Amino acid sequence: MNADVKRENSVKSILKAFQIIEALDRFGELSIAQLSQALSMDKTTVHRLIRTIKEAGYIVQNPYTRKYSNSIKLFTIGSSIIERTGLKEIARPYLETLASETKETINLSMHSGNTIVYVDKIESNSAIKVGIKTGTALPMYCTGMGKAILAFLPEDIQNEILDNTGFQKRTEKTIASREALIDQLNVVRKNGYAKDGEEYVDGLISFAAPIFDYRNNPVAALSISMPKLRYNEAENREYYVNLVKNTATVLSKELGNANPLHEHIL
Numbered sequence: 345m346n347a348d349v350k351r352e353n354s355v356k357s358i359l360k361a362f363q364i365i366e367a368l369d370r371f372g373e374l375s376i377a378q379l380s381q382a383l384s385m386d387k388t389t390v391h392r393l394i395r396t397i398k399e400a401g402y403i404v405q406n407p408y409t410r411k412y413s414n415s416i417k418l419f420t421i422g423s424s425i426i427e428r429t430g431l432k433e434i435a436r437p438y439l440e441t442l443a444s445e446t447k448e449t450i451n452l453s454m455h456s457g458n459t460i461v462y463v464d465k466i467e468s469n470s471a472i473k474v475g476i477k478t479g480t481a482l483p484m485y486c487t488g489m490g491k492a493i494l495a496f497l498p499e500d501i502q503n504e505i506l507d508n509t510g511f512q513k514r515t516e517k518t519i520a521s522r523e524a525l526i527d528q529l530n531v532v533r534k535n536g537y538a539k540d541g542e543e544y545v546d547g548l549i550s551f552a553a554p555i556f557d558y559r560n561n562p563v564a565a566l567s568i569s570m571p572k573l574r575y576n577e578a579e580n581r582e583y584y585v586n587l588v589k590n591t592a593t594v595l596s597k598e599l600g601n602a603n604p605l606h607e608h609i610l
Contacts, residue, residue: 360383360385361397363383364403365397365403368403376390402415431564435452435564438566441591446568448568449569449570450466450567451567452565452566453482454563455493455562458484459481459483461480468570482544485519487552488550488552489567490538490565491532491538492554495529496554496556497562515542515543518544538553542572547572548571552565552567555592556596566588568588
């Protein structure tokens with residue numbers, strides 16, 4: 345086997361290893377057989393890769409079920425990246441202010457590949473609340489923060505994400521096609537914010553705005569989320585939209601953005 349073939353096989357193995365890690369992130373604890381079926385991958389290949397990834401510390405095996413799951417090592421790496429950006433620390437006081445003013449759940453997420461990852465949140469103190477745990481990765485097409493970021497990404501990156509998006513119906517109101525999503529992203533770009541109207545979770549309403557870094561890249565997003573039963577379109581929409589856009593503008597400036605988008609839209 346020549347050097348080029350060996351290199352190509354090595355790259356394919358790395359890609360397959362990451363597919364295993366992503367499958368475990370998506371589905372949770374899985375057996376070799378379940379991973380093989382989910383990824384349409386030969387069991388022998390899955391077993392070989394699992395053994396290597398486990399030795400590196402990125403996968404652990406449940407001693408009782410014998411199934412595999414991702415280790416905390418991945419979370420540790422992700423947390424380090426978030427810490428280095430400084431975004432979480434910078435944003436925290438603004439999240440607290442929004443939470444105090446609205447009495448609703450405030451979320452902060454960052455763009456990661458084809459997903460957004462919740463990096464911080466302050467939950468409503470109300471007995472009735474809708475929340476998603478910090479560290480959760482969610483698809484961009486059916487979440488307010490995902491659409492807020494996706495709408496302002498460079499066209500080539502946006503197209504790459506859309507090419508790899510499976511439009512799974514999470515609720516009756518989930519966007520079901522690329523064309524419908526593009527139409528909505530055009531509206532998001534025009535207005536400077538995105539709304540999630542029960543697209544990911546039934547009964548959840550949220551308003552989100554993108555946060556830009558010093559290079560004018562949409563690296564994160566901020567949202568205000570509430571149960572539908574506490575939301576009144578006529579009374580609340582403008583209030584929430586202005587709050588989330590104004591706060592995103594301030595956070596963009598904190599990250600060194602000299603020309604925040606929202607100042608031109610408001």
